[in-house]
Amino acid sequence: MKALTYQSSRNVSVETVPDPVLQQEDDVLLRVTATAICGSDLHIFRGKIPDMESGDILGHEFMGIVEETGKGVTRLKKGDRVVVPFTIACGQCFFCNKTLFAACETTNPGRGAIMNKKNVRSGAGLFGYSHLYGGYPGGQAEFVRVPKANVGPLVIPPGLADEQVLFLSDILPTGYQAAVNGEVGPGSTVAIFGAGPVGLMAAASARLLGAERIFMVDEHAYRLDFAQATYGVEPINFKDIDDPAGAIIERTDFRGVDASIDAVGFEAKGSTLETVLTDLKLEGSSGKALRQAIAATRRGGVVSVPGVYAGFIHGFLFGDAFEKGLTFKMGQTHAQQHMPKLLKHIQAGDLKPEVIITHHMALEDAARGYDIFEKAEEACRKVVLTPSRPPPVAPVALEADRTLPL
Numbered sequence: 001m002k003a004l005t006y007q008s009s010r011n012v013s014v015e016t017v018p019d020p021v022l023q024q025e026d027d028v029l030l031r032v033t034a035t036a037i038c039g040s041d042l043h044i045f046r047g048k049i050p051d052m053e054s055g056d057i058l059g060h061e062f063m064g065i066v067e068e069t070g071k072g073v074t075r076l077k078k079g080d081r082v083v084v085p086f087t088i089a090c091g092q093c094f095f096c097n098k099t100l101f102a103a104c105e106t107t108n109p110g111r112g113a114i115m116n117k118k119n120v121r122s123g124a125g126l127f128g129y130s131h132l133y134g135g136y137p138g139g140q141a142e143f144v145r146v147p148k149a150n151v152g153p154l155v156i157p158p159g160l161a162d163e164q165v166l167f168l169s170d171i172l173p174t175g176y177q178a179a180v181n182g183e184v185g186p187g188s189t190v191a192i193f194g195a196g197p198v199g200l201m202a203a204a205s206a207r208l209l210g211a212e213r214i215f216m217v218d219e220h221a222y223r224l225d226f227a228q229a230t231y232g233v234e235p236i237n238f239k240d241i242d243d244p245a246g247a248i249i250e251r252t253d254f255r256g257v258d259a260s261i262d263a264v265g266f267e268a269k270g271s272t273l274e275t276v277l278t279d280l281k282l283e284g285s286s287g288k289a290l291r292q293a294i295a296a297t298r299r300g301g302v303v304s305v306p307g308v309y310a311g312f313i314h315g316f317l318f319g320d321a322f323e324k325g326l327t328f329k330m331g332q333t334h335a336q337q338h339m340p341k342l343l344k345h346i347q348a349g350d351l352k353p354e355v356i357i358t359h360h361m362a363l364e365d366a367a368r369g370y371d372i373f374e375k376a377e378e379a380c381r382k383v384v385l386t387p388s389r390p391p392p393v394a395p396v397a398l399e400a401d402r403t404l405p406l
Contacts, residue, residue, distance in 0.1 A: 002387065003057045003141035004366040009047030010374075012058065012367050020137065020145035025072030028149040030084065034162040035062035035140050037366070037373050037383040038170055039196045040308060044130065045370050051131040060086035060127040061169040062139025063162060066153075075150045082153035084146055085335035086170040088125040088136060091151035102332035107148065108134045123332060140366060142387040154339045157347070163354040163384060164346055167201065172353050173338040174306050175201025175263075179209055181329035182259030182304035186210035191248050191296045192233070193289045194263035195223035197382050198306055200356050202261050203231040208350055215257065217244040217292070222379045230355060245295035256298035264289035265307025287313040294321050305330035359383040 005015045020029060038061050043049050063083040066076050076082065088107040089096050095103035104124035125147075128138015137144060146153060156165050175198050184190055188211045192199050195218035206214055216233040218224050224235035234251070236244045249256050293303045294317050303326055321328070345351040358381045361369045369383040 001142040002363060003137075004059060004363065004385075005054075006044060006052050006056045006058055007054050010045060012045060012370055014364050014366055015055075017055075017057065017141075020143055022068060022070050023145065024147060025070040026148055026150050027070045028066050028073055028076055028146050028153070029068040030062075030064040030082070030139075030144050030146050030153075031067045032062050032064040032139055032142060032144055032387050033081075034064070034166050035059050035363070035385050035387070036166055036169075037061075037140075037369055037385065039198060040129070040170075041370070042374050043308060045374055049130050049132070051135075053131065053135075056128070056130070056135070057137040057141055057144075058128045059138035059140030060129055061166065061171070062127075062144065063156070063166050063169060064139075064144075067143070069149070073149050076153060076155070080153075081156045083156060083165050083168045083339070084127070084139065084144075085152045085154075085168075085173075085339060086127055086129075087152075087332060087335055088127065088134070088148055089151050089336060090148055096151070099334060099337045101151075101334045101336045103334075126332075140363065140385060142363070152336060154343065156343070160346065161354070163357055164352070165343065166384065167197075167353040168335075168339050168342055168346075170333070170335065171197045171201045172205075172342055172351070173335040174198050174333040175203075176205040176208075176338050176342060177333050178202045178261045178263065178304045178306040179205040179211075179259075181306075182206075182261055182302045184209045184211050184259055187212045188259060189213045189215075189252055189257040191215040191217065191245075191257045191260040191293070192263055193217045193244075193261065193293055194265075194307065195220065195227050196263065197356060199261070199263035200227060200231070200381070201353060202263055202306070203227055203233055204351060204353065206261075207231055208345065213252075213257075215244075215248050215251070215296075220376055223381065226356075226381065245292045248296045252298070256296055256301065258298060259302045259304060260293035260297045262289045262293045262303065262305045262307045265305075265309055287316050291317055294324075294326065297324065297326055299324045300326075302327045302329060304328075306333070356382045357384050361385055363387045 001019050003017045066080045087102045089101035089104040090106045093105040102124050107125035125134030127136050184206045190206050190211050214233045216227050217236045227233045228235050363385045372380045
């Protein structure tokens, strides 16, 4: 099959690789019909995620048709059309029983082997996201093996196009969980740092939950223009405003917002000192976006962090957070927890995640898609890839004998 593979920093390519096979009784094999490039994939592309190996198959946002099932699969059958969450969860461990699927204790042998030496439980495995997260081949491919198929994949009813539901795999539940963690409700004021795909889904979710005002901070005018036209945000371009948090405070009677959502994460462009420390491997993340989120949030408010962070942060203003009495909620998304509810909102027309798509490309053009997305060229917001391999053709019954199998 064809698959998008990691070779080295800023070097990915579509290669011919062996087709996946069933390995466990609760596996399914999926023929991928749509897959997307996620902002988190750019961390890998830039060489920021450890334990990547040449030839690893990328991609954790995908959906498709079930082609083969293991004998232990009870919830799916061949021919089912499903969206697959990016986290792989067993459904039976301590955390899965609490619906904290991203904290699954059993599906990440990669990190588990490292962390358990320190008697620390590992989190869930992820598709296409390094051997630190289990080394599972991803879905930017023609076919993918999906483990734990009785827990993760969500069957999609007829009448919905792939692009309407594809983002149930990651960015939509991630944006929604960020808004829920921010305790967003009717009348809420919210600041969202980052107008990438997750930030846009957080804005859509905040509106769904009843937010009254949404401030959105980003450096790309085209993203802010889209967010303003689509979700009614109040845009703040930090190329024009040095202190976005200060501007937000001024516009909220000098109190700040009820909740701030940091949808940027560890690759925020920080200070010169932060850049040097990161280059020297003395810290893992820039704290610029997080500092702005803390500053913009009112006393007693919530800072919600869906953006990825790693290691130490220079200049984390814990004293300010303590003095303001802030609550922090963060972490990987428990996608399986939110997917059924969000599917109903899509069916009802309450959510239209597909509107953020700007580029439809063939899988063979995935490397170009990464380059465009990474450089924010061509007003790129979201790239969806379509594998070119056609579905298997069923034999046609003869007119004289309709008893032949279809």
